[in-house]
Amino acid sequence: MSFVPQLLAEFPEDGTTMKRPDFSAPTSLLELKHEYSKSPEGTMLIAGGQSLLPALFKGRSMPDKLIDIGRVAELRRLEFGSGNVFLGAGLTFTQILASKGATVLPGLVAALGYVGNCTIRNRATVGGSLAWADPRAELSLLLLVLDAVVVTERREFALADLYGEAGQNNLAPGEIIVGVRVNGCDAKKCEFLELMPRASAGRAVIGVAVCCDQLGSLRIAVSGLWKPQICASVVGCDLGAESLAESWLTDHCEAAAKLADIAFGWAYRRRAAAVLMTRAIESVRR
Amino acid sequence: MTARVQHFELNGQRIECDAHPSKLVVDYLREDAGLTGTNIGCGEGVCGTCSILVDNCSARSCLLLLGQIEETSVLTIEGLAGHTLGPVIQDAFSRHFAAQCGYCTPAMLLIALEYLLDGTIENHADKTVIRDRLASVMCRCTGYQPIIDAIHDVAKSLALGPASQKLRTTP
Numbered sequence: 001m002s003f004v005p006q007l008l009a010e011f012p013e014d015g016t017t018m019k020r021p022d023f024s025a026p027t028s029l030l031e032l033k034h035e036y037s038k039s040p041e042g043t044m045l046i047a048g049g050q051s052l053l054p055a056l057f058k059g060r061s062m063p064d065k066l067i068d069i070g071r072v073a074e075l076r077r078l079e080f081g082s083g084n085v086f087l088g089a090g091l092t093f094t095q096i097l098a099s100k101g102a103t104v105l106p107g108l109v110a111a112l113g114y115v116g117n118c119t120i121r122n123r124a125t126v127g128g129s130l131a132w133a134d135p136r137a138e139l140s141l142l143l144l145v146l147d148a149v150v151v152t153e154r155r156e157f158a159l160a161d162l163y164g165e166a167g168q169n170n171l172a173p174g175e176i177i178v179g180v181r182v183n184g185c186d187a188k189k190c191e192f193l194e195l196m197p198r199a200s201a202g203r204a205v206i207g208v209a210v211c212c213d214q215l216g217s218l219r220i221a222v223s224g225l226w227k228p229q230i231c232a233s234v235v236g237c238d239l240g241a242e243s244l245a246e247s248w249l250t251d252h253c254e255a256a257a258k259l260a261d262i263a264f265g266w267a268y269r270r271r272a273a274a275v276l277m278t279r280a281i282e283s284v285r286r
Numbered sequence: 287m288t289a290r291v292q293h294f295e296l297n298g299q300r301i302e303c304d305a306h307p308s309k310l311v312v313d314y315l316r317e318d319a320g321l322t323g324t325n326i327g328c329g330e331g332v333c334g335t336c337s338i339l340v341d342n343c344s345a346r347s348c349l350l351l352l353g354q355i356e357e358t359s360v361l362t363i364e365g366l367a368g369h370t371l372g373p374v375i376q377d378a379f380s381r382h383f384a385a386q387c388g389y390c391t392p393a394m395l396l397i398a399l400e401y402l403l404d405g406t407i408e409n410h411a412d413k414t415v416i417r418d419r420l421a422s423v424m425c426r427c428t429g430y431q432p433i434i435d436a437i438h439d440v441a442k443s444l445a446l447g448p449a450s451q452k453l454r455t456t457p
Contacts, residue, residue: 023307023351023353025354025356046351049350050331050346050349053331053349054331068353070354071356097406117334117421117422119345119397119423
């Protein structure tokens with residue numbers, strides 16, 4: 001018998017209230033596509049499971065089947081070169097940080113360094129993070145300002161189009177994220193800053209990513225204020241960093257539904273966003 | 287199709303088990319393998335008390351399915367003494383009195399081993415880095431300081447650097 005009541009409830013031994021989901025772990029993308037296409041509605045892909053499993057426990061519902069993507073070699077592609085980067089969906093954050101090319105993508109080391117802790121980063125994956133569409137996720141915030149392209153097994157599209165207004169992902173049933181690509185990152189400068197209480201259970205409160213291209217145009221993204229992460233460009237602006245940050249936040253204040261946070265009020269988070277944004281703009285302009 | 291037979295290495299022993307692949311690893315360890323040294327804390331991946339090492343990387347066994355450890359090498363607290371560094375870390379924890387209630391201690395010891403084996407760290411004796419790494423596990427008794435001191439002590443005595451990769455062996 002499990003010592004954890006909620007786990008017992010979710011995975012009952014007698015099968016009377018809820019059955020354990022079936023499990024498979026394909027080793028190729030072809031096999032994964034075949035498995036997933038059998039019943040995409042009743043199936044969930046699992047990568048690290050660090051967000052998915054707690055949500056399943058709390059949601060009191062289980063899919064019919066879990067497919068582990070951890071052994072699919074095609075999803076672990078990691079390419080850094082000539083200013084272009086490709087991150088496979090199955091790569092863990094620890095694998096990326098340990099790679100020699102991690103510094104090629106500006107801001108990547110800083111952004112991933114804010115994710116949870118070492119144990120979480122050992123399991124958290126690129127694909128899982130993007131698909132989960134957490135409004136506070138670090139990786140997607142950075143990739144938004146870098147104009148990243150999501151590559152699925154059937155199409156390619158801008159990362160910004162992956163997320164809906166309510167913060168959910170817009171993947172079609174059965175669609176599989178293969179990876180994410182960033183082009184021309186050698187010509188960009190990025191800063192990633194985050195406010196989070198540091199403890200074992202520490203979580204992001206506000207995240208800010210700012211990217212500056214060769215022409216001095218900025219792309220700014222913020223997490224922790226609205227349900228979807230908001231990213232927008234600033235072209236030809238000669239305002240000082242503090243004024244620009246305030247102006248950007250004011251312009252986008254009504255852009256989307258506010259993100260609820262029982263621990264940190266709106267005014268506090270907005271102020272924190274302004275401070276972090278000011279610092280990040282100053283950093284990339286330096 | 288659900289593969290029913292899982293193969294993996296557990297504390298140096300080759301295991302073939304027929305438990306359901308959707309079973310949580312922590313439940314498998316405690317119920318099926320009888321390895322109750324892996325404690326359950328929050329059960330939702332926050333506290334880190336149930337941490338184990340999978341291929342020398344820490345993982346929360348309450349957020350890990352049995353099917354996900356197929357063909358990996360798992361180390362729990364019961365296997366620590368068989369590892370090259372195990373007794374050294376245990377001795378340091380003992381000397382520094384790096385435990386009070388002891389509930390998080392199995393996880394802390396394994397996190398310490400993972401840290402000391404991490405070849406990407408330049409200076410293992412850096413207390414700031416040690417403290418950052420220990421954020422993976424909650425301790426509500428010690429304030430972490432004696433644990434940091436114990437790990438610092440081991441790192442200093444072994445003069446570990448990137449060359450510690452050579453110690454990446456399974457017990």
